[in-house]
Amino acid sequence: MGSWSDETAGLVTLPDGRRVRGRGLRRDLVASAEPPELGVYLSGRRPEEADWESIWIRWSDFRRPRDPVAAVETLRRVHAEAAGRRVEIACPGGIGRTGTAIAVLARLAGVPAGEAVAWTRDHYRPGAVETPGQRRFVTELDLSG
Template sequence: MPAGPLPSFGVYLLGRPPGALGWESRWVRWPDFRLPADPAALRAALTEVWERSAGERVEIACGGGTGRTGTALACLAVLDGVPAAEAVALVRRVYRPRAVETRRQARFVAGFGP
């Protein structure tokens, strides 16, 4: 675990469910280097994390923190009003330069609009 307070809510982007956690969470089935198995479930989970982040400590995580997490962060940016065409570049600039690892993930973000 990283240093600091524990989250009160988390969204986990993994190929299989995470183990037991000490806080409320949502699992979105999302195999590494691919797209979410259920895009509607991802949108619902990201909408919830975005809403709860205003007053709670939340986290989004995958296995490595780059492709799936970067894609989800770019989608969150879109939910927050960043144009979909700019979201990947924003996440790469402020989070990780290699975030959103595949062209399919970048196309997914481009189509994530409202």
């Protein structure tokens, strides 16, 4: 089990100290010296096979995940595993869906629902969480269970 180096591109440190990498599949290459141990890929189509454990969440561009319950279960697992593994979250562009997932992780790490999108934009990418539907997904989720 490993952790990301401090110089990792796209690295986000959540308020509880867990770290994940956000990335755009079309533009951000995986550094061969530091591949993820678990990758979660948010896309309308199944991504290419990876050399590491990976999970696909069916999630079309500018939308919410096709199965929100399963997506949140996966993000809970990501949050838990990020305590000791190199975990990455990625979609083709690395902004909307990836940002939305990171905002949910921020909520799981203690950021209040109404602040999670702004937190993500400050700590990941300024344009993250692109659509009103994605913002509502982040803020309206009941994560108490």
